[in-house]
Amino acid sequence: MRFESISIYNFMRYKGENKIEFSCEKEKNVTIVLGDNTVGKTTIAQAFRWCLYEAVLAERGKRQADYQLLNADTLALMDANSRAKVWVKLIATDEEKRYTIHRETVYKRAYPSMIAEEFQKKLTMHISDIHSQQSLVEVDTKKVDELINELFPRNLSHYFLFDGERWNDISVNGVKENIKESVHILTGLSAYQAAMKHLKDMGSYSVINKFKKKITGSGNLYDNLELDYQKCERKIETFKKEIENIDINISNYNKKCEEIQEYLEINRNTETLQTQYRQLGIVRKSQKERCMSEYKMLVNEFSDKAYMMFAEPMMQASVELVKSVAGERRDIPHMRQATIDHIIKGGRCICGTVLIPGSKEWNSLLEQKDYLPPADIGSLLGEFERTATRWHNRVKNTSKEMRETAGQIDECIRNYEDTCNEYVNLEQRLDEHIDFAEQRKKLKNYQRNIQELSNQKGQAQGQIQSLKRQKQRLEEEMKGLEAKNEENRRWRERLELAEALYQKLYHDFSVEERKVFLELNQQIQYNFGRMFNAKDKKIELSEQYHIQMLYKTDIGYREEKNLSEGEKIARNFAFIVTIMDYSRKRKAQKSVDKSQENDTLPIVLDGPFSKLGDENIRLIAKVLPEVSEQVIIFMLKKDWKYTDLDSYVGSAYLIEKDAEKSYASIRKMEDF
Numbered sequence: 001m002r003f004e005s006i007s008i009y010n011f012m013r014y015k016g017e018n019k020i021e022f023s024c025e026k027e028k029n030v031t032i033v034l035g036d037n038t039v040g041k042t043t044i045a046q047a048f049r050w051c052l053y054e055a056v057l058a059e060r061g062k063r064q065a066d067y068q069l070l071n072a073d074t075l076a077l078m079d080a081n082s083r084a085k086v087w088v089k090l091i092a093t094d095e096e097k098r099y100t101i102h103r104e105t106v107y108k109r110a111y112p113s114m115i116a117e118e119f120q121k122k123l124t125m126h127i128s129d130i131h132s133q134q135s136l137v138e139v140d141t142k143k144v145d146e147l148i149n150e151l152f153p154r155n156l157s158h159y160f161l162f163d164g165e166r167w168n169d170i171s172v173n174g175v176k177e178n179i180k181e182s183v184h185i186l187t188g189l190s191a192y193q194a195a196m197k198h199l200k201d202m203g204s205y206s207v208i209n210k211f212k213k214k215i216t217g218s219g220n221l222y223d224n225l226e227l228d229y230q231k232c233e234r235k236i237e238t239f240k241k242e243i244e245n246i247d248i249n250i251s252n253y254n255k256k257c258e259e260i261q262e263y264l265e266i267n268r269n270t271e272t273l274q275t276q277y278r279q280l281g282i283v284r285k286s287q288k289e290r291c292m293s294e295y296k297m298l299v300n301e302f303s304d305k306a307y308m309m310f311a312e313p314m315m316q317a318s319v320e321l322v323k324s325v326a327g328e329r330r331d332i333p334h335m336r337q338a339t340i341d342h343i344i345k346g347g348r349c350i351c352g353t354v355l356i357p358g359s360k361e362w363n364s365l366l367e368q369k370d371y372l373p374p375a376d377i378g379s380l381l382g383e384f385e386r387t388a389t390r391w392h393n394r395v396k397n398t399s400k401e402m403r404e405t406a407g408q409i410d411e412c413i414r415n416y417e418d419t420c421n422e423y424v425n426l427e428q429r430l431d432e433h434i435d436f437a438e439q440r441k442k443l444k445n446y447q448r449n450i451q452e453l454s455n456q457k458g459q460a461q462g463q464i465q466s467l468k469r470q471k472q473r474l475e476e477e478m479k480g481l482e483a484k485n486e487e488n489r490r491w492r493e494r495l496e497l498a499e500a501l502y503q504k505l506y507h508d509f510s511v512e513e514r515k516v517f518l519e520l521n522q523q524i525q526y527n528f529g530r531m532f533n534a535k536d537k538k539i540e541l542s543e544q545y546h547i548q549m550l551y552k553t554d555i556g557y558r559e560e561k562n563l564s565e566g567e568k569i570a571r572n573f574a575f576i577v578t579i580m581d582y583s584r585k586r587k588a589q590k591s592v593d594k595s596q597e598n599d600t601l602p603i604v605l606d607g608p609f610s611k612l613g614d615e616n617i618r619l620i621a622k623v624l625p626e627v628s629e630q631v632i633i634f635m636l637k638k639d640w641k642y643t644d645l646d647s648y649v650g651s652a653y654l655i656e657k658d659a660e661k662s663y664a665s666i667r668k669m670e671d672f
Contacts, residue, residue, distance in 0.1 A: 051103045075109060090102075196505050319388060344365060520582060
C-alpha cells in the first residue's frame with residue numbers, strides 16, 4: 001500500500017488548497033517535507049489522521065475538541081452567515097486499486113467570537129482500477145469507515161503514522177494494550193483468531209454451538225443431561241464475562257499505575273539527576289556487597305587463628321617456667337621408660353652388651369630411666385615448645401594483616417555510608433518540589449488491586465476448566481442416548497469436523513504465534529543494534545508483549561524503566577521498524593494461504609529525529625527505505641544533512657511561511 005497524494009484545504013495552518021504528491025517508485029521510495037519549527041509540518045501529519053479517522057493526535061492535557069481545524073485567517077473573514085469548508089483528500093494505491101478518500105466539514109462562525117462550529121460533515125470514498133481508465137466506483141457511505149479500517153487499521157495508526165515528538169512512550173493513547181493485537185494483524189495471525197472465533201469463541205452464535213443445537217435426543221434422562229450441559233455452558237459464559245470485566249479493571253488499574261509512574265518521572269528535576277540517581281544505586285549495591293565480603297573474610301581469618309594468638313603469651317611463659325624448674329634436659333629424644341624396661345628384660349643392650357645387674361651398663365640404663373616421663377618432663381617440654389614455635393610462626397603477621405583488613409573494611413563502610421547519604425540527598429533533591437508520598441500510596445493500592453484481581457481471574461479460569469471437563473463428560477453420556485437417526489448422525493459428523501478444525505487452528509496458531517514471537521525478539525535486537533550502536537543495551541519483548549530496554553551490568557542484564565526521551569524513541573523506533581520489516585518479508589514470501597497475506601503499510605514520520613543524536617539519525621534513516629515500500633518524512637531542515645538519504649528521495653517539498661502571515665504554503669523542490 002502506498003500514498004499517491006494528499007490535498008488539504010483550509011486545514012489548520014494552511015489557507016486554500018495545498019497538495020503533496022508522494023514518490024511511489026521502488027528505488028526512490030522516500031518523500032521528504034522540510035521546514036523549520038512551528039511552520040506546519042505536524043499539521044500535514046495531522047491531516048492524514050483526520051482524513052482517515054476524523055481525529056487528531058492530541059497533546060498531553062488536551063482533547064480533540066480543543067483543536068480548531070478551520071484556518072484562522074479564513075475564520076477571521078467570516079461573518080455570522082458565512083460558511084467555510086475544511087477538507088482533506090487522500091489518494092492511496094495497492095497492487096490493483098486506487099482509493100480516493102475525501103473527508104469534509106463545513107463550518108459556520110459563532111460571530112463575533114473567533115470560534116468555528118461544525119455545520120455539516122461528509123465522508124466519501126471512490127475506488128478505481130489502477131491499470132485502466134474505468135470510472136470511479138463510489139463506496140456506500142455506511143461502509144466507508146469500515147473499508148478505511150481494513151486498509152489502514154486504526155489500532156495500527158501509531159505505527160505507520162509515527163509522531164516522534166509526541167509518541168515518547170509506548171503507552172500513549174492505549175498503544176501498549178494493542179501491541180499484541182497489532183503484531184497479530186501485521187503478521188497475519190489475526191486470520192487464525194477470526195476463524196477460531198467464528199467456529200467456537202463467540203458463545204451461542206458460534207458454528208459449533210449452532211451445530212450442537214441441531215442434535216436432539218429423547219427421554220427424561222437425556223433432557224436432564226441436556227439441561228446440565230446447558231447450565232455448564234451458561235456458567236462458563238458467566239465466568240468468561242467475569243474474566244472480561246476483570247481484564248478491563250486490571251487494564252484500568254495498569255493505566256492508573258502508568259499515569260502515576262509517568263507523573264513521578266516527569267516531575268523529577270532533570271535527566272542528569274535521574275542518571276546520577278540510577279548509577280548511584282548501582283554503586284551503592286556494589287559497595288554493600290564488597291563490605292560484606294571483606295567482613296566475612298576477616299571473621300573467617302579471626303576464627304581460624306584467634307586461639308593461637310591469645311595462647312602465645314601463656315605458652316611462652318609456661319615453657320620458661322618449666323625450664324627453670326626442670327633444669328637442663330638430659331633425656332634421649334623420643335625415648336620412653338617402657339623402652340628401657342624392655343631392654344633390661346631382654347638382658348642385652350642394643351649394642352650387644354650383656355646386661356648384668358649392678359654392672360655399669362645396668363646402672364646407666366636405670367639412670368637414663370629417671371630422666372624420662374613421668375619421672376622427668378623434659379621430653380614433654382620439647383613437644384610443647386615445638387607446638388608453641390609452630391603456632392608463633394603461623395600468627396606472627398596475623399595481627400598486622402587483620403588490622404589492615406579491618407582498616408579496609410572501615411574505609412569501605414565509610415564509602416558505603418557516604419554513598420547512601422548522597423543517594424538519600426539526591427532522592428530528596430528529586431522530590432523536593434513535589435510530595436510523592438500520596439502518589440506512591442495510590443500506586444501501591446492499585447498494584448495490590450491488580451494482584452487481587454489476577455487471583456480472582458485465576459480462580460475463574462480454574463472454574464472454567466472444571467466446567468469444560470464436566471461438559472465433556474455430559475456430552476459423552478448424551479451421545480449414547482441420542483436417537484440413532486440419520487439427521488443426528490449428519491449433525492454429529494459436522495460438529496466433530498468443526499471441533500477438529502478448531503483444534504487444528506488452535507494448534508497451528510499457537511505454534512505460529514510462538515515462532516513469530518521468537519523471530520521478532522531476535523530481529524528487534526538486531527535492528528536496535530544497527531540503528532543505535534549501543535553495546536551496553538538491548539531491547540526485547542516480554543511474554544506480555546511489553547517492550548523492555550535492558551542495561552548490561554556486572555550481574556547480567558536488567559530492565560531500566562527510567563528512560564530518557566531519546567531512549568524511549570529508540571526503543572519504539574526499533575520495534576516499529578521490526579514489525580514493518582517482518583510484515584514486508586511475509587508478504588514477499590507470497591504464502592499459499594492468501595488469508596495470511598497482508599498488504600504492507602507505508603511509514604509516515606513526523607519529527608522522527610528531533611530527540612536523537614546525529615549518528616543515530618544516520619543509522620536509523622539508512623534502515624527505513626529497506627523496511628517499508630514507502631517512507632514519508634516531515635522533518636527539520638537542519639536534521640536532513642545527517643540522514644544520508646539523498647539517493648532514496650523521489651519527491652521533496654519545502655514548507656514556507658512569511659513572518660508577516662499566519663498561514664504557510666507548500667512548495668515542491670524540483671532541484672533537490
